[in-house]
Amino acid sequence: MDHPRGRQHPLLLDLLTPDFNAMDTIGTMGQDIKQIERLYDTVAREYAEAFSGEHEKKPQDQVILKRFARLIGDRRPVWDLGCGPGQTTRYLHDLGIDIFGLDLSTRLLEEARRLHPGIHFRKGDMLALDFKDHTIAGAVAFYAIVHFSEGQVRKAFREVFRVLQPGGLFLMTFHIGNETLRVEAFLGKPVQIDFMLFSPECIRNALEACGFAVNDVIEREPYPGVEYASRRGYVLAQKPHVSG
Ligand SMILES: C[S@@+](CC[C@H](N)C(=O)[O-])C[C@H]1O[C@@H](n2cnc3c(N)ncnc32)[C@H](O)[C@@H]1O
Secondary structure (H helix, E strand, O other), X not given: OOOOHHHOOHHHHHHHOOOEEEOOOOOOOOOOHHHHHHHHHHOHHHHHHHHOXXXXXXXXXXXXXXXXXXHHOOOOOXXXXXXXXXXXXXXXXXXXXXXXXXXXXXXXXXXXHHHOOXXXXXXXXXXXXXXXXXXXEEEEEEXXXXXOOXXXXXXXXXXXXXXXXXXXXXXXXXXXXXXXXXXXXXXXXXXXXXEEOEOHHHHHHHHHHHOOEXXXXXXXXXXXXXXOOOOEEEEEEEOOOOOO
């Protein structure tokens, strides 16, 4: 669904024309987790308003999420990691998936609970998941790695691999590119944060290095007027079944 430029929601317009400065190279340092948490606490209400119904405007996301739901079937539980205001959690929940949401930001979790009162959301860190090994059937992570360095991405993937049951599925999305975008205003608030873009090869290599089998890599163009104008990547990976 396209919005004519002049009629965009002011928050969305702000999102689509952020104060981005592309840096030359991918940041390797990784950002302080506290800084990420503060960012999303600061913009929680605005983020929820801008993104809550986004899957309605993204037909390819709907196809990919429905396929994920079919593959998961009645296996449980599934966790939405870096769930934000819970729009993906809700979409899968409405497809019958037994899913919960986890995020770093207390304020975003409050938004998620307010918008989706029937779903359990809780605080947690994808870089140090407090789940036992081999206990969850599936995980999704929509744009949850956008502030991670490559090293943090690998750490998060190792954590997801550790907690998945054998045969467990992981669906993740990311912005495609090779640069880091330094943002000084986000959703109308002054902030200081980097958004990392990754190549599909980088994501595939990081998943395979953890032991995942990469089943699918899908790339698409951005939906004009609906989202920030970066190409999008979706990867479906599976933890192998134990052999023998
Ligand atoms: C770009 S938002 C994506 C939110 C939501 N999945 C969506 O698609 O709109 C990134 C989310 O990841 C969360 N996040 C970032 N680092 C995290 C971490 N280490 N553990 C858990 N959540 C994290 C942020 O709080 C934020 O909600």
